[in-house]
Amino acid sequence: MTRFLQSEERPEGHKLEDILQTLRADVLKRCDRISMDRRPEAREVLDNNIQILGHLTDAIELALASTATLDKAFGKSRAGTGGPPRIGASEDEAA
Numbered sequence: 001m002t003r004f005l006q007s008e009e010r011p012e013g014h015k016l017e018d019i020l021q022t023l024r025a026d027v028l029k030r031c032d033r034i035s036m037d038r039r040p041e042a043r044e045v046l047d048n049n050i051q052i053l054g055h056l057t058d059a060i061e062l063a064l065a066s067t068a069t070l071d072k073a074f075g076k077s078r079a080g081t082g083g084p085p086r087i088g089a090s091e092d093e094a095a
Helices: 016-034 040-074
Strands: none
């Protein structure tokens, strides 16, 4: 069972790309708050966060590409309404 993502058992879950976009927005807010702090520690944290933002953007693009691939091959997901997974074994089949 997933904790955050949509699944048969968790139709109210989120899409991966949505979670990553929300996380990216939070990191951007942190960057904005510390952007004028000239202390070396703040600059290091800001530099790290900027790198993290790049990785998050890459991950978002990959998640969107995966969703597009699945949509094209199998149609729109029905996970939000408790539908079966489009690929892989369902929780029942895996057990």
